[in-house]
Amino acid sequence: MRLVQSFSLSLPEWLGSVAPKAEEAFRSTDERMRLAIQFARLNVQNRTGGPFGAAVFNEETGTFLSAGVNLVIRSELSIAHAEIVAISLAQRALETYELAGPGLPRLQLVSSAEPCVMCFGAVTWSGIRSLVCGARDEDVRAIGFDEGAKTPDWTDALASRGISVYRDVCRSEAVGVLQAYQSAGGPIYNGTRGS
Numbered sequence: 001m002r003l004v005q006s007f008s009l010s011l012p013e014w015l016g017s018v019a020p021k022a023e024e025a026f027r028s029t030d031e032r033m034r035l036a037i038q039f040a041r042l043n044v045q046n047r048t049g050g051p052f053g054a055a056v057f058n059e060e061t062g063t064f065l066s067a068g069v070n071l072v073i074r075s076e077l078s079i080a081h082a083e084i085v086a087i088s089l090a091q092r093a094l095e096t097y098e099l100a101g102p103g104l105p106r107l108q109l110v111s112s113a114e115p116c117v118m119c120f121g122a123v124t125w126s127g128i129r130s131l132v133c134g135a136r137d138e139d140v141r142a143i144g145f146d147e148g149a150k151t152p153d154w155t156d157a158l159a160s161r162g163i164s165v166y167r168d169v170c171r172s173e174a175v176g177v178l179q180a181y182q183s184a185g186g187p188i189y190n191g192t193r194g195s
């Protein structure tokens, strides 16, 4: 087998036609969450991935910076969760791995569901200063996805690092996308499947 030496992730083409303009501001956390949920819903409707969407904003002004959707199946990469995609594209947009770096505003990750254990870790490494979540862990588990071995006090762990956490924002709308995905027979995948 050949030695693979690179990989890449690209948002689905439909996202370019629905993404806000770079200067567009989303004042409230509800507005920001509805955008992340719209990404999740369209990802399901377009059959481009799992029922998860995310976006990064300037926390203070609400200016949109980057989008993410779940791309696991399409990319054949288990890391391609919506949060990882949105964080990575924010880092590419700002040309830094350090989103809390000098001169940058506080950046906020808005995710249609609470982060799994991998994305929890990614948030702490990224410099994201604020996290807004829609659906809860138990909502995600209810349709069969695994969230990993996250500790029950994960929100406290983020808070102790100075990362604000807001939960249950438009939760029922976010859950609606999860249920639509399940009803449509969308694939449920987990690292432990088959073990």
Ligand SMILES: [Zn+2]
Pocket: 081, 082, 083, 115, 116, 117, 118, 119, 120
């Ligand atoms: Zn994740």
